Amino acid sequence: MKQSGGSEDQKRRAGERAAARVDDGAVVGLGTGSTAAHAIRELGERVDAGLDVVGVPTSFASRELAREVGVPLADLDAVDGVDVAIDGADQVVGVHSDDETGAASSVLVKGGGAAHAREKLVDAAADAFHVVADPSKLAASVSVPVPVEVLPAARTVVADAVRDRGGDPSLRRADRKDGPVVTDNGNLVLDCTFDAVDDPRALATALSTTPGVVEHGLFVDLADTVHVGTDDGVDVHDLASERS
Numbered sequence: 119m120k121q122s123g124g125s126e127d128q129k130r131r132a133g134e135r136a137a138a139r140v141d142d143g144a145v146v147g148l149g150t151g152s153t154a155a156h157a158i159r160e161l162g163e164r165v166d167a168g169l170d171v172v173g174v175p176t177s178f179a180s181r182e183l184a185r186e187v188g189v190p191l192a193d194l195d196a197v198d199g200v201d202v203a204i205d206g207a208d209q210v211v212g213v214h215s216d217d218e219t220g221a222a223s224s225v226l227v228k229g230g231g232a233a234h235a236r237e238k239l240v241d242a243a244a245d246a247f248h249v250v251a252d253p254s255k256l257a258a259s260v261s262v263p264v265p266v267e268v269l270p271a272a273r274t275v276v277a278d279a280v281r282d283r284g285g286d287p288s289l290r291r292a293d294r295k296d297g298p299v300v301t302d303n304g305n306l307v308l309d310c311t312f313d314a315v316d317d318p319r320a321l322a323t324a325l326s327t328t329p330g331v332v333e334h335g336l337f338v339d340l341a342d343t344v345h346v347g348t349d350d351g352v353d354v355h356d357l358a359s360e361r362s
Contacts, residue, residue, distance in 0.1 A: 124252025149205025162187025229265025229335030272330025
């Protein structure tokens, strides 16, 4: 099971280390979540010091934070490309901070903030995708629910398809209000629990080809680098070199 959440210092170290990799003139994908927020704040500090970048936000929340800290923004369809994306993850599979050999695989579970459709769009478009995490997000296998964004009219159809594949889908309910979570795209989210995910790539393909699914939270072989904040530094895992 996923460990309890990491400390803010661990998250901050990871976010700041990834933000330090952004060069002047870059177009930067701005991820969603508490660890990615530290990277956005660090970019704001660097912009204030003279760094010239343009941010492409992945959610309403990342857009609002970037505006607050002074990072110039553009939509994805208004830029020629994305040089680097920085984003967090709910689970990072195959990367262990005490493993000196680096990463064994590149599987992420994302979507805790219900922004995974836009996150995947921006992260996949980037020339380099940097993941920021704390040690509590590291796991040997997928052991958290996989978020699946669905068209509202397709909720029951997709839920049935998930059950046929051995999953247990649950409609994500909103906090502090009645009703379900509604994504920035106007869709619903099914959190799908599987007893075991032995082949994440096969599950990702199955979910992607299910009619009514807008996007799912399995990010397979998209990440290039994982920055894991620790109590005394940052462990950096170069996934791109592992795949080459």
